[in-house]
Amino acid sequence: MPKLGMEPIRRAALVKATIAEIGAAGSLDVTVSRIAKRAGMSPALAHHYFGGKDQMFEAAMRQILRDYSAEVRVALAGARDPAARAQAIIRANFAQSCFDPAAVSAWMTFYVQAQTNPAALRLLRAYQRRLRSNLTHALRPLCTDPRGVADTLAALIDGLYIRAALTAPDADPQGTALIALTVLTKGAA
Amino acid sequence: MPKLGMEPIRRAALVKATIAEIGAAGSLDVTVSRIAKRAGMSPALAHHYFGGKDQMFEAAMRQILRDYSAEVRVALAGARDPAARAQAIIRANFAQSCFDPAAVSAWMTFYVQAQTNPAALRLLRAYQRRLRSNLTHALRPLCTDPRGVADTLAALIDGLYIRAALTAPDADPQGTALIALTVLTKGAA
Amino acid sequence: MPKLGMEPIRRAALVKATIAEIGAAGSLDVTVSRIAKRAGMSPALAHHYFGGKDQMFEAAMRQILRDYSAEVRVALAGARDPAARAQAIIRANFAQSCFDPAAVSAWMTFYVQAQTNPAALRLLRAYQRRLRSNLTHALRPLCTDPRGVADTLAALIDGLYIRAALTAPDADPQGTALIALTVLTKGAA
Amino acid sequence: MPKLGMEPIRRAALVKATIAEIGAAGSLDVTVSRIAKRAGMSPALAHHYFGGKDQMFEAAMRQILRDYSAEVRVALAGARDPAARAQAIIRANFAQSCFDPAAVSAWMTFYVQAQTNPAALRLLRAYQRRLRSNLTHALRPLCTDPRGVADTLAALIDGLYIRAALTAPDADPQGTALIALTVLTKGAA
DNA sequence: AATGAATGAGGATTCATTCAT
DNA sequence: GATGAATGAATCCTCATTCAT
Numbered sequence: 001m002p003k004l005g006m007e008p009i010r011r012a013a014l015v016k017a018t019i020a021e022i023g024a025a026g027s028l029d030v031t032v033s034r035i036a037k038r039a040g041m042s043p044a045l046a047h048h049y050f051g052g053k054d055q056m057f058e059a060a061m062r063q064i065l066r067d068y069s070a071e072v073r074v075a076l077a078g079a080r081d082p083a084a085r086a087q088a089i090i091r092a093n094f095a096q097s098c099f100d101p102a103a104v105s106a107w108m109t110f111y112v113q114a115q116t117n118p119a120a121l122r123l124l125r126a127y128q129r130r131l132r133s134n135l136t137h138a139l140r141p142l143c144t145d146p147r148g149v150a151d152t153l154a155a156l157i158d159g160l161y162i163r164a165a166l167t168a169p170d171a172d173p174q175g176t177a178l179i180a181l182t183v184l185t186k187g188a189a
Numbered sequence: 190m191p192k193l194g195m196e197p198i199r200r201a202a203l204v205k206a207t208i209a210e211i212g213a214a215g216s217l218d219v220t221v222s223r224i225a226k227r228a229g230m231s232p233a234l235a236h237h238y239f240g241g242k243d244q245m246f247e248a249a250m251r252q253i254l255r256d257y258s259a260e261v262r263v264a265l266a267g268a269r270d271p272a273a274r275a276q277a278i279i280r281a282n283f284a285q286s287c288f289d290p291a292a293v294s295a296w297m298t299f300y301v302q303a304q305t306n307p308a309a310l311r312l313l314r315a316y317q318r319r320l321r322s323n324l325t326h327a328l329r330p331l332c333t334d335p336r337g338v339a340d341t342l343a344a345l346i347d348g349l350y351i352r353a354a355l356t357a358p359d360a361d362p363q364g365t366a367l368i369a370l371t372v373l374t375k376g377a378a
Numbered sequence: 379m380p381k382l383g384m385e386p387i388r389r390a391a392l393v394k395a396t397i398a399e400i401g402a403a404g405s406l407d408v409t410v411s412r413i414a415k416r417a418g419m420s421p422a423l424a425h426h427y428f429g430g431k432d433q434m435f436e437a438a439m440r441q442i443l444r445d446y447s448a449e450v451r452v453a454l455a456g457a458r459d460p461a462a463r464a465q466a467i468i469r470a471n472f473a474q475s476c477f478d479p480a481a482v483s484a485w486m487t488f489y490v491q492a493q494t495n496p497a498a499l500r501l502l503r504a505y506q507r508r509l510r511s512n513l514t515h516a517l518r519p520l521c522t523d524p525r526g527v528a529d530t531l532a533a534l535i536d537g538l539y540i541r542a543a544l545t546a547p548d549a550d551p552q553g554t555a556l557i558a559l560t561v562l563t564k565g566a567a
Numbered sequence: 568m569p570k571l572g573m574e575p576i577r578r579a580a581l582v583k584a585t586i587a588e589i590g591a592a593g594s595l596d597v598t599v600s601r602i603a604k605r606a607g608m609s610p611a612l613a614h615h616y617f618g619g620k621d622q623m624f625e626a627a628m629r630q631i632l633r634d635y636s637a638e639v640r641v642a643l644a645g646a647r648d649p650a651a652r653a654q655a656i657i658r659a660n661f662a663q664s665c666f667d668p669a670a671v672s673a674w675m676t677f678y679v680q681a682q683t684n685p686a687a688l689r690l691l692r693a694y695q696r697r698l699r700s701n702l703t704h705a706l707r708p709l710c711t712d713p714r715g716v717a718d719t720l721a722a723l724i725d726g727l728y729i730r731a732a733l734t735a736p737d738a739d740p741q742g743t744a745l746i747a748l749t750v751l752t753k754g755a756a
Numbered sequence: 757a758a759t760g761a762a763t764g765a766g767g768a769t770t771c772a773t774t775c776a777t
Numbered sequence: 778g779a780t781g782a783a784t785g786a787a788t789c790c791t792c793a794t795t796c797a798t
Binding site: 381382410430 | 766770771775777
């Protein structure tokens with residue numbers, strides 16, 4: 001009995017499985033077969049829905065960004081004043097969910113892909129633009145050079161994240177976030 | 190056509206070719222065949238000298254770090270006082286040579302490899318340790334919390350580098366370095 | 379061109395082709411490619427169904443033993459009394475089918491494999507156990523030391539087989555069997 | 568300083584190493600490189616002295632047969648009467664030296680090689696001829712059909728050897744020899 | 757005599773992708 | 778919608794062998 005409306009369900013399952021496999025492998029060296037198996041379907045069906053491996057990766061990247069954006073949005077919703085908004089953005093970038101191995105792998109591969117895959121580069125830029133714009137907006141009432149401080153903070157966040165995720169996996173993420181918060185305080189002063 | 194003492198020559202050629210291929214591919218998806226061909230020899234010979242693909246990668250990573258270290262060392266040699274030393278370290282991290290596409294790719298793959306390859310992780314940590322130690326040493330006479338400022342600066346440098354290398358390839362690296370220098374000034378104050 | 383339930387068909391074809399190739403080569407120096415080609419499929423498909431070369435060899439060994447067992451079973455079915463049973467077992471071991479070049483090669487490689495491949499050793503022991511048990515059972519009514527005579531006969535059969543198969547390929551197998559039958563008579567006396 | 572008269576030394580070392588490698592591998596899957604390394608020289612030199620892998624194997628086989636012959640000759644030297652001679656031949660075939668893993672492997676590969684390699688077949692036949700002739704000679708004064716009994720005993724020896732060497736490696740070889748001795752007694756009666 | 761250098765040929769294995777059902 | 782069947786292409790790696798020194 002052919003099922004109707006399976007497409008979104010299948011696609012979602014595949015995207016989820018793709019991210020999980022990238023996380024498990026720690027790289028993009030994942031096979032369509034494994035992804036499909038994890039998603040509970042045949043490799044042929046995965047192809048049917050996505051057309052190819054690259055499109056599956058792209059969909060996975062989009063999902064990663066969507067998840068990240070949601071995290072930020074939730075954090076911002078609870079912030080009442082500009083300073084709280086800036087802090088919320090920083091904290092969101094060091095949320096537990098961002099240190100899930102799958103997420104870490106996904107972000108790292110993102111960076112690698114960005115060098116050759118225009119779609120990945122576009123998405124990475126979108127992320128950076130959004131982070132910068134969020135920070136600038138929050139900092140505007142707090143300092144004279146919101147753009148400059150936002151740029152600094154954004155880069156600092158990325159740098160701290162990489163270090164925390166890769167080379168200090170046991171460190172407390174929120175402790176790491178504190179470093180950024182300190183710079184925020186000095187920059188906003 | 191010399192017939193003795195080829196090993197160091199061949200190894201060097203292969204390491205260089207490995208880096209170049211990684212740079213050209215923008216990822217670790219390079220074949221031994223291509224590397225060997227670029228180095229002017231047969232794939233079999235490459236295997237003979239390195240034992241396998243992974244060892245070639247590891248040798249390439251070591252070379253990248255050696256090059257980077259040399260850059261820093263040269264920069265430090267010309268610095269006369271602590272402040273100049275700190276600035277020199279920062280500037281060295283944004284030297285033109287660091288933005289060579291091959292170097293960028295190599296660094297990015299470094300990050301990815303670090304998740305699963307212990308050797309890569311070890312090397313990456315060595316780089317981070319050295320950067321932090323260099324900065325701490327230079328900052329000691331300049332501020333009350335040299336370690337903390339060094340941590341911040343190190344992360345900032347990484348974050349700025351990634352952004353400059355990947356998403357703003359046309360930006361002036363030394364302009365980017367200025368952002369770090371500014372934070373240095375504030376932190377050292 | 380049926381598209382379902384190919385697995386048993388393919389597997390059987392591969393096993394047959396493996397035995398044939400071993401026979402043609404006279405050793406285990408056969409490639410998956412040749413086996414697959416002989417079986418009318420691509421090497422990749424052979425891997426798909428067996429997972430690897432070793433498993434193909436093991437399946438082939440099992441098949442050889444199955445064929446041998448069938449030969450013995452048929453021979454025993456026509457034997458009415460103990461003496462006839464013992465003779466039937468001996469004759470079955472020198473049946474024409476056992477001197478098929480492929481079978482000879484397979485048996486010889488069996489012996490070689492048994493030294494390093496546990497699966498091969500297990501199978502070889504199973505064959506020897508069965509031969510001994512068959513002989514012991516048949517000899518019980520005929521002599522006072524059925525086990526001892528069975529051991530002797532079993533070894534003699536193997537030795538005669540090797541000599542007949544390898545160094546006297548034109549000799550009449552049933553003539554060779556006579557030697558064993560003579561010992562049987564003396565031992566049973 | 569070029570050494571003189573190295574050829575026999577090198578050849579002997581290579582033959583010994585070949586047998587040892589075959590023993591270690593349990594098959595003919597040994598590389599010239601490993602043999603040469605074990606013999607303390609370069610693969611190129613091994614080639615120089617033997618011309619190729621096959622010739623090395625052949626020389627190894629010859630050596631195995633020489634060792635075996637020597638064992639028999641020594642055993643025969645101590646035998647005073649025909650019965651003792653026959654027993655000595657049988658015992659020599661189950662000497663400890665024949666159960667050295669390297670020797671076992673060598674014999675097994677012998678059997679395999681005999682199917683395709685004429686030189687191996689020739690050597691194997693020479694061994695069998697000699698065994699038969701030795702036995703016949705010893706049995707002549709003892710029974711009416713020395714040739715027939717010799718054939719039986721020779722095959723029995725081979726069969727027992729294979730079983731003892733491969734599938735009952737812990738059994739006492741001399742216990743196995745007893746089985747052959749018993750048949751000898753009955754046949755000679 | 758001896759060897760490091762070098763390679764061509766080949767082999768097992770993997771995988772994305774296509775197709776018929 | 779869904780999948781088992783099937784493969785071509787590619788990749789890493791091994792090895793016997795040759796050659797210049």
